[in-house]
Amino acid sequence: MNRLIEMRPGEQNPPIFHCKINNERIMEKIVIIGGDAAGMTAASKIRRTDKKCEITVFEKGEHTSYAACGIPYFVAGYVDKKRHLIARTPEEFAEKQRIRVNIRHEAIKIDRERKEVEVIDLKTKKSLRIPYDKLLIATGASPVVPHVDGIKAKGVFTVSNLTDAQRIHHFIQKQKPKKAVVVGGGYIGLEMAEALLERDAAVSLIDMSPQVMNTMDEDMAGVIQKYMKKEGVKLYLNEGLKKIEKNEKGEAIAVVTDKHTLQADLVILGIGIKPNSGLAKDAGLKLGEKEAILVDKTMRTSDEFIWAAGDCATSYHLVKEKPVSIALGTVANKHGLIAGTNMSGADEEFPGVIGTAITKFKAMEIARTGLSEKEAAELNIPVKTIVITSKTKAGYYPGSEEITVKLVAEESSLRLLGGQIVGFAGSGKRIDTLAAAITAKLTARDLAFMDLSYAPPFSPVWDPVQIAARQLI
Amino acid sequence: MNRLIEMRPGEQNPPIFHCKINNERIMEKIVIIGGDAAGMTAASKIRRTDKKCEITVFEKGEHTSYAACGIPYFVAGYVDKKRHLIARTPEEFAEKQRIRVNIRHEAIKIDRERKEVEVIDLKTKKSLRIPYDKLLIATGASPVVPHVDGIKAKGVFTVSNLTDAQRIHHFIQKQKPKKAVVVGGGYIGLEMAEALLERDAAVSLIDMSPQVMNTMDEDMAGVIQKYMKKEGVKLYLNEGLKKIEKNEKGEAIAVVTDKHTLQADLVILGIGIKPNSGLAKDAGLKLGEKEAILVDKTMRTSDEFIWAAGDCATSYHLVKEKPVSIALGTVANKHGLIAGTNMSGADEEFPGVIGTAITKFKAMEIARTGLSEKEAAELNIPVKTIVITSKTKAGYYPGSEEITVKLVAEESSLRLLGGQIVGFAGSGKRIDTLAAAITAKLTARDLAFMDLSYAPPFSPVWDPVQIAARQLI
Numbered sequence: 001m002n003r004l005i006e007m008r009p010g011e012q013n014p015p016i017f018h019c020k021i022n023n024e025r026i027m028e029k030i031v032i033i034g035g036d037a038a039g040m041t042a043a044s045k046i047r048r049t050d051k052k053c054e055i056t057v058f059e060k061g062e063h064t065s066y067a068a069c070g071i072p073y074f075v076a077g078y079v080d081k082k083r084h085l086i087a088r089t090p091e092e093f094a095e096k097q098r099i100r101v102n103i104r105h106e107a108i109k110i111d112r113e114r115k116e117v118e119v120i121d122l123k124t125k126k127s128l129r130i131p132y133d134k135l136l137i138a139t140g141a142s143p144v145v146p147h148v149d150g151i152k153a154k155g156v157f158t159v160s161n162l163t164d165a166q167r168i169h170h171f172i173q174k175q176k177p178k179k180a181v182v183v184g185g186g187y188i189g190l191e192m193a194e195a196l197l198e199r200d201a202a203v204s205l206i207d208m209s210p211q212v213m214n215t216m217d218e219d220m221a222g223v224i225q226k227y228m229k230k231e232g233v234k235l236y237l238n239e240g241l242k243k244i245e246k247n248e249k250g251e252a253i254a255v256v257t258d259k260h261t262l263q264a265d266l267v268i269l270g271i272g273i274k275p276n277s278g279l280a281k282d283a284g285l286k287l288g289e290k291e292a293i294l295v296d297k298t299m300r301t302s303d304e305f306i307w308a309a310g311d312c313a314t315s316y317h318l319v320k321e322k323p324v325s326i327a328l329g330t331v332a333n334k335h336g337l338i339a340g341t342n343m344s345g346a347d348e349e350f351p352g353v354i355g356t357a358i359t360k361f362k363a364m365e366i367a368r369t370g371l372s373e374k375e376a377a378e379l380n381i382p383v384k385t386i387v388i389t390s391k392t393k394a395g396y397y398p399g400s401e402e403i404t405v406k407l408v409a410e411e412s413s414l415r416l417l418g419g420q421i422v423g424f425a426g427s428g429k430r431i432d433t434l435a436a437a438i439t440a441k442l443t444a445r446d447l448a449f450m451d452l453s454y455a456p457p458f459s460p461v462w463d464p465v466q467i468a469a470r471q472l473i
Numbered sequence: 474m475n476r477l478i479e480m481r482p483g484e485q486n487p488p489i490f491h492c493k494i495n496n497e498r499i500m501e502k503i504v505i506i507g508g509d510a511a512g513m514t515a516a517s518k519i520r521r522t523d524k525k526c527e528i529t530v531f532e533k534g535e536h537t538s539y540a541a542c543g544i545p546y547f548v549a550g551y552v553d554k555k556r557h558l559i560a561r562t563p564e565e566f567a568e569k570q571r572i573r574v575n576i577r578h579e580a581i582k583i584d585r586e587r588k589e590v591e592v593i594d595l596k597t598k599k600s601l602r603i604p605y606d607k608l609l610i611a612t613g614a615s616p617v618v619p620h621v622d623g624i625k626a627k628g629v630f631t632v633s634n635l636t637d638a639q640r641i642h643h644f645i646q647k648q649k650p651k652k653a654v655v656v657g658g659g660y661i662g663l664e665m666a667e668a669l670l671e672r673d674a675a676v677s678l679i680d681m682s683p684q685v686m687n688t689m690d691e692d693m694a695g696v697i698q699k700y701m702k703k704e705g706v707k708l709y710l711n712e713g714l715k716k717i718e719k720n721e722k723g724e725a726i727a728v729v730t731d732k733h734t735l736q737a738d739l740v741i742l743g744i745g746i747k748p749n750s751g752l753a754k755d756a757g758l759k760l761g762e763k764e765a766i767l768v769d770k771t772m773r774t775s776d777e778f779i780w781a782a783g784d785c786a787t788s789y790h791l792v793k794e795k796p797v798s799i800a801l802g803t804v805a806n807k808h809g810l811i812a813g814t815n816m817s818g819a820d821e822e823f824p825g826v827i828g829t830a831i832t833k834f835k836a837m838e839i840a841r842t843g844l845s846e847k848e849a850a851e852l853n854i855p856v857k858t859i860v861i862t863s864k865t866k867a868g869y870y871p872g873s874e875e876i877t878v879k880l881v882a883e884e885s886s887l888r889l890l891g892g893q894i895v896g897f898a899g900s901g902k903r904i905d906t907l908a909a910a911i912t913a914k915l916t917a918r919d920l921a922f923m924d925l926s927y928a929p930p931f932s933p934v935w936d937p938v939q940i941a942a943r944q945l946i
Contacts, residue, residue: 037934070869070929084869187928318924330927333934338922351922358926367926396543396557426902432925432936433905439923440913449811449824450912451791452905453831453840454803455660456543461510461806463905 028053030343031117031132033107033279035059036066037329038310039138040093040101041336042343047097049344055098056130058105058119063162064090069329071165072191075172076198085162110135110283112303134305134343137293138336139276141311141327143269150244153252156267159188168268177201177266181255183241185212188270190224190361193233196266197362203233204262206255208240213366215357217373219387220420223404227364236260241271273327275312288314292325297349299339307343309335316352318439319370319417320379326353356435358428365428369435370418373408382411386472390464392426394456403427405468407434407444414444414473419465426458430465444472501526503816504590504605506580506752508532509539510802511783511809512611513561513572518813520570526817528571529603531578531592536635537563542802544638545664548645549671558635583608583756585776607778607816610766611809612749614784614800616742623717626725629740632661641741650674650739654728656714658685661743663697663834666706669739670835676706677735679728681713686839688830690846692860693893696877700837709733714744746800748785761787765798770822772812780816782808789825791912792843792890793852799826829908831901838901842908843891846881855884859945863937865899867929876900878941880907880917887917887946892938899931903938917945 030046032039035057043055057064065087073079090101102121109118117130143158145151155177157168171177180196182189185207196203205212205228211221212228212235225235239257244267247253255262275292286302288294293308295301297316301308311327313335331353338350356369376383385408393400403423409416419434421427437447448469454461462470503519505512508530516528530537538560546552563574575594582591590603616631618624628650630641644650653669655662658680669676678685678701684694685701685708698708712730717740720726728735748765750758759775761767766781768774770789774781784800786808804826811823829842849856858881866873876896882889892907894900910920921942927934935943 067867067869067929067934069927070867073870073929078871079869328927330925330934334922351919353924356924356926358928358931360928360930365931369924369926394540394543396540396552397546398551426899429899429902429926429931430905432903433909435925436906436909436913436915436920436923439919440909440915442909442913446824446912447909449807450909451826451829451842452803452908453829453842453902454542454801455831455833456540456546457833458831458838458902461540461803 029131029133030055030136031130031134032057032136032138033117034138034140034310034312035064035090035101035103036068036138036140036310037332038140038313038336038339039136040065040088041333042136042138042307042309042340043093043099044097045337045340046344047099049341049346053344055100057093057099057101058107058117058130059101059103060106060122061161061163062103064088064093064101064103066162067329068161071159071162072188072195074165075168075192076195085165107139107279110279110306112283112306115305132305134307136339136343137280137301137306137308137312138310139279139312141273141275144272144274145269146241146271148241148243150246150252153244153246153267154250155252155265156244156269158269159192160273171266172199175265179263180204180266180268181206181262181264182268182270183255184270184272185209185235185237186214186270186272187357187359189268190228190366191359192268192270193228194361196268197232201266204236204264205233206236206239206241206257206262208238210238212237215355215372216366216368216420217406220404220406220422223422224361224364224366228361231362236262273311275325275327277312280308280312288323288325290325294323297352298342298347299335299350300342307339309339315350318352318354324353324355326355328357354435354438356431358431360428363424364422365424366422367428367431368418368420369431370416370438371408372418372420376408376417381417383408383417384411384414384472385409386468388464388468388471390467391460392423392464393458394460397456399425401425403430403464405430405464407465407468407472409444409472416442416444416447430463433463433465444469448473502604502606503528503609504603504607505530505609505611506590507611507613507783507785508534508537508563508574508576509541509611509613509783510805511613511786511812512609513538513566514806514809515609515611515782515813515816516566516572517570518810519817520572522814522817522819528573530566530572530574531580531590531603532574532576533579533595534634534636535576537561537566537574537576539635540802541634544632544635545661545668547638548641548665549668558638580612580752583752583779585756585779588778605778607780609812609816610753610774610779610781610785611783612752612785614746614748617745617747618742619714619744621714621716623719623725626717626719626740627723628725628738629717629742631742632665633746644739645672648738652736653677653739653741654679654735654737655741655743656728657743657745658682658708658710659687659743659745660830660832662741663701663832663839665741665743666701667834669741670705674739677709677737678706679709679712679714679730679735681711683711685710688828688845689839689841689893690879693877693879693895696895697834697837697839701834704835709735746784748798748800750785753781753785761796761798763798767796770825771815771820772808772823773815780812782812788823791825791827797826797828799828801830827908827911829904831904833901836897837895838897839895840901840904841891841893842904843889843911844881845891845893849881849890854890856881856890857884857887857945858882859941861937861941861944863940864933865896865937866931867933870929872898874898876903876937878903878937880938880941880945882917882945889915889917889920903936906936906938917942921946
């Protein structure tokens with residue numbers, strides 16, 4: 001707390017960092033690297049708890065607190081303006097919460113001994129050393145970009161931040177691509193496939209694995225694949241990306257797999273993401289699964305003055321009973337809240353995750369929680385599973401549609417370990433009932449006889465998740 | 474097992490009851506009074522377990538296994554044919570499962586000492602004595618009909634079974650009522666109000682209490698009332714039904730309350746229901762809340778050879794920790810399954826209910842579970858409560874609509890005791906997440922940090938139920 005940087009009031013560029021001396025004590029200096037969900041949630045929480053401390057955020061990109069999960073819907077045209085995806089701008093953080101957010105500033109080094117972060121102002125290229133009392137690393141994750149020929153061709157995009165979103169949006173408006181290839185059949189892949197169909201492109205999707213949605217089991221993925229084909233997506237499974245061909249203008253013209261050459265004037269990469277943990281690694285902090293920064297339940301890293309939160313940090317998995325790397329907006333928000341709580345002096349634990357996730361492809365809702373059957377196999381947990389197909393409403397009620405539910409339960413006890421749901425309107429959010437049951441370590445029998453809601457416009461008499469549970473027992 | 478009735482093969486009317494003697498043993502005689510959800514679920518379960526026993530059902534009305542909950546939607550015209558509301562006809566039960574269902578047969582007495590039921594064939598008026606080894610009472614519940622002048626006028630209906638449904642349907646088609654009055658603002662009242670608006674009637678609704686939906690708290694009911702008024706229903710709260718005026722043809726023309734005279738050419742009574750427990754009471758079986766037949770968790774009554782299930786029987790309330798009377802189709806089905814399981818020799822318990830229910834009025838979804846604030850007060854349980862308003866999807870996502878969530882938690886521990894949800898598309902079924910959490914005795918904190926699903930088309934980053942939980946803690 002004894003290192004200060006001189007105040008420079010009246011400067012034309014607002015000072016990166018400033019610190020006031022108060023007669024009684026020096027205010028605590030909180031530094032946050034990363035200005036999205038986790039970082040800004042923590043910043044806000046700290047400010048709500050501690051009106052005096054100094055909170056400074058460094059964000060490499062141009063935006064704060066944006067809804068990365070909304071990008072495909074912005075590209076699809078469902079959301080009009082990019083602005084709608086931004087919860088709060090740097091100016092708003094400054095005005096409303098006295099949180100100083102410096103965009104276009106990249107942290108390049110953490111000096112744990114001196115408790116300083118080295119930051120580059122990407123505009124001026126100047127380097128700054130910023131002291132901290134407490135540091136939060138909330139650097140997120142980056143899309144995996146395969147090292148293949150042509151990967152930098154024009155018309156090839158990752159989908160990671162608002163700048164990507166805007167680039168894709170402009171590209172579509174200007175080039176009106178007719179043939180899009182999506183590489184990767186995960187959440188981003190499916191959501192972007194929908195978005196591109198909306199923009200009148202023919203869509204092919206390749207994935208090197210034998211199924212889409214690898215976080216789900218093959219039987220459930222089969223239901224999704226059938227629907228995707230029906231909706232016009234050409235699927236090329238078991239096919240790896242080999243290269244991207246480009247024309248003399250450097251524009252992508254085809255995606256080459258180990259089996260096909262697919263014409264393409266737009267290529268979306270949705271292969272996966274990796275935690276941005278380089279800074280932490282270089283600083284000698286402990287890492288966990290996928291090299292995510294290892295944290296305890298208070299979100300503290302192996303350095304007592306440094307916390308980590310969001311996609312760059314691990315979460316404790318309540319079913320696997322170990323730290324895992326799960327990159328999701330909802331988890332990032334919870335991480336941020338817990339990190340912020342603890343950084344402002346309280347002591348609160350993040351209970352953990354169970355891998356709940358939801359998405360949709362056109363009218364089909366897709367959700368999962370807990371362990372898939374294959375995850376259970378990897379962990380050598382003997383399980384019983386069931387897949388049932390039922391209806392979202394009473395069969396006779398208009399708009400009653402198909403829903404498929406899979407349950408995974410521990411073989412001996414029938415304790416619920418996981419669930420997967422694929423179906424039409426009203427299907428997906430039923431995963432939360434399973435998530436609650438799994439969190440509470442309930443059994444299939446508990447679920448089967450649970451007092452869930454029923455009325456013809458909402459459910460069959462036995463909710464589909466209960467039909468599955470009944471068949472399991 | 475030693476009382477037999479002679480077989481009468483070849484009779485023109487199918488025998489009411491028959492019994493075969495098998496060389497080794499006499500088959501068990503199962504008699505079930507009531508052929509709807511609970512009775513027929515039990516019958517089916519027994520047949521699946523025991524291929525040999527004799528199962529005979531007596532149903533006072535004309536239909537079996539019909540979806541009483543679907544009646545308002547049939548009246549509204551959403552469901553085309555009455556047939557769609559019938560899961561299985563008596564003929565199908567006979568053919569597919571060798572379950573003999575005798576419709577238009579009313580049980581009038583249970584002779585526990587002789588183990589016989591006295592039954593009247595309502596067509597021939599003949600009385601029959603039917604022996605049983607095991608008896609299930611699944612007589613349902615009946616609508617409360619107030620004893621006021623004019624209650625039997627033409628155009629005044631209760632909504633209890635398919636015969637009612639058809640009568641109302643025919644009345645509407647023939648008379649084209651212009652002014653309908655619904656008496657009672659509970660589930661049936663709201664659903665029928667919607668149905669009658671669909672049939673182009675002006676709808677007034679009276680309720681003697683200060684709010685609609687008495688199973689919810691006044692603050693939540695207020696949200697519903699505002700919407701009902703907006704949708705054109707005239708609400709007369711704090712007004713009791715005094716009489717129904719009729720014309721010289723005996724047709725209802727007005728509903729008179731203690732404050733108003735409301736013109737009416739159609740009157741729907743949705744005041745409440747009472748368990749049909751007269752038979753059981755006369756036979757000296759123990760009764761519970763609202764005179765429902767008291768059963769243990771195996772659905773057995775105070776007579777070891779008699780079980781009861783469905784609207785006529787009690788359920789154990791997991792939060793109130795005592796038997797209660799809750800009349801709902803989903804509970805009746807569970808009762809029937811458990812009773813059937815135990816009547817065929819197994820030993821299974823029904824864990825209980827927490828009072829989960831859901832309905833809708835036009836676009837508004839309405840759901841509740843556990844204890845309301847007023848129920849907690851009646852039980853002298855100190856609680857903390859919260860009401861929040863949020864969105865059903867990410868704020869920027871098209872079709873994101875308002876949802877209001879109320880949570881009731883034990884003051885000291887913040888253990889969740891109850892929840893209420895009112896909102897538009899996608900709101901209602903979120904009650905199941907709360908139901909699971911309450912069943913598992915989780916706290917508001919457990920819920921706040923639970924790994925629930927998030928994607929922009931489904932939820933804000935923090936699900937509304939979690940926003941409520943966070944505010945509570």
